[in-house]
Amino acid sequence: MSGLIKNGELFDDPFTDATGSPEIPDGPVIVSLEQWKAHRDALIARGKPLGIKLRSDQSPEAIADDLAHFNVIALEFPKFRDGRAYSYARILRERLGYAKELRAVGEVLLEQLHFMMRCGFDAFVIQDPDPLGAYRKAAADYTVWYQPTGDGRPTAMALRRRKTG
């Protein structure tokens, strides 16, 4: 069973994945980079919530100037071993200032959720009999880490300094 977890809650996905469709359906859709390039003006003119899904070989720099048009950016992990989207997520959040939904799709394993969260993902499509339960367990895996990322949470170094005052 697959479920969309967003901000720690299970949601019905309001978006339709149109990346494989020859025709783009009505309502909120997620399109591919190719579809975006081909139908950019028409998609903007629709006035409906829009999302884009990038493959792991597509850097977010390609949409750097268009971020304002998207309510959702989905980054694909075609195989869980393919770790490029972790970097793309950080670039989107920390460098390009993207602040809306950043969704992890594809082969998203529980053991990766913590890393994905720290890199800036806030939504996950999870395959599990109990997606929300699995998410909650995995999200609590770690309470301390060494490296700073854009999530602003304190690192071990920061916690040490707080202790010593």
Add this chain to the structure above:
Amino acid sequence: MQQMVIANRLADGAVVFLAAGDRWCTWIGDGRVLDEAEAELALATARRHEAENLVVEPSLIEVTVGDDGVPRPVAIREHIRAFGPTVGDGSTRPQVAGDNR
């Protein structure tokens, strides 16, 4: 050609051979030597055991049976898996007999 099915046991990593009754043993002498007709069926059984999380990476290996009745793998790699490393003090040889699953 004579063959046997070899694998590693999932839980402890031990080298195991498919034996009679579709069980697994650590001493090659207790394993089943297969002729060509039996080999594919035995491998299919082993693959089922892999799907049941009992063993990992089962494969067929060619063996020759010596005068002492103990099969010996033809490939040096499998020979080492069956009889242990060729250096050291001998404390790393597999157990002789027993230990069937």
Add this chain to the structure above:
Amino acid sequence: MYRYDEFDHRLVAERIRQFRRQVQRRLAGELTEDQFKPLRLKNGVYLQLHAYMLRINIPYGTLSSRQLRKFAEIARKYDRGFGHFTTRQNLQFHWIKLEQVPDILEELASVEVTTIQSSGNCVRNITSDQYAGVARDELADPRVYCELLRQYSVLHPEFSYLPRKFKIAVTGSPIDRAAVAVHDIGLRLHKNAAGEIGFEVLVGGGLGRTPHVAHTIRDWIEPENVLAYVESILRVYNIHGRRDNIHKARIKIIVNQMGIDRYRELVEQDYAAGGVKPLLPTDEIERIAAYFAPPDYERLEDIDDELERLAAAEPAFGRWWKNNVAPHKQPGYAIVNVSLKAPGAVPGDITADGMDALADLADRYSFGELRVSHRQNLVLPYVRQRDLHTLWRALADLGLATPNVGLMTDVIACPGLDYCSLANARSLPVARDIGMRFVDADELAAIGPMTINISGCMNACGHHHVGNIGILGVDKRGKEFFQLTLGGSSDKNASLGDRLGPGLAQEDVPDAIRAIVDTYLDLREEGERFLDTYRRVGIEPFKQAVYGSVEEAAA
């Protein structure tokens, strides 16, 4: 050395708890082997020929006696009574059961040892100079930065799924005992023109199937920014590194494919761009540096004259002192190399009893500290010169005083086909045979410094490319053959060995080594090491000696 605080302990405990859960899920079939494999690799668990192998990090090769005793306990309780030191300052156990690994990890954690990221496509153990903190030629102790890099790289959320493994080495000395030129990132502490200490950053070195010497990507960077710069190198690699072919996935491939100038451009762009940076405040550097403060040295004088007299009176001691003991920056002290290469020994192996005995010696003679060298030997870094003779006797009783460190029987060998599922040929019997063929201590001393490195396959874990003599095991139609290379070196002028000729059968290798050594002895000039003579005369005389004729060698 570094001591964990509550945060370090908590992170390790959470990691072990997560792995215990992953093992349970695997055994219950909730994770397939394909899904589980990268997870267990990230905890250093390999499935090898005979059993699971557990690789334990010894960060920058620094070990306490307490930790060594725990290794002995684990060897007895969970393994077959011995352990194996590797070329990356790690320890391996070769007879481990998966279901016991979480318990072993907890035992290791109790002495502040982990297996986190000792394998997998992530940043591996940060390695360094085994003489760090005590070498006379050292500019600054590299272990401070190794520890900062270690913490930085452990469970890094962005870089846990790199295209391939990533190895970083740091040296604080112009004599590079850490081989930074053959690492994915090499960091070399040195002073810039203004006299400030900082890092030369090298990138794209490595051995394996396609060996490369690293390029300099930055001549000098200040210490506060080194983590941020490393992050940019990693990010460009994570994004651009090849993921289509496992043999083309290391950073050296992409650096050479796009050229160092282009790679540098991308790194500098990322480094200059916005985002959260892992900056190193000076007080944090100082806080970590405090852990590596020198021990409570006594104020002593050098007693080299006394030792010379002892050496003359007792030649066996003299040979050991001249060869296995290195000069120390603190007057009256010495660095003792403990050779794990007795004739007939398996390189890098030590029994549980040996570990306990050595831990006792470390407590008595070395402030409870040891180091692991890349040559699969151990080091006692803080020995008083006046204790050397007593220590030598004790080591000799344990079989750990063979006076061959840095000499030709100080062989480096990977575990090879006796243990490793990747290997094509057995490296350990070759190492053993060489060790048993050249036993005369005086002859070894006369031959002088020489490195022999043996790898059982092209993955080159024995670092054969940078051996003065490199030996590579290959499989030819089901039989083991060994290809020799000459002239490799991992020092400042790093060089990769040249192929000598067609593969030799295992039984012919010791004769070939003999022929090579004899040729060197014939041709050498005053003061030349083997490597020097080779660089001067070239490969032809050696080809002749081993193959009898140049035509045969060209076949």
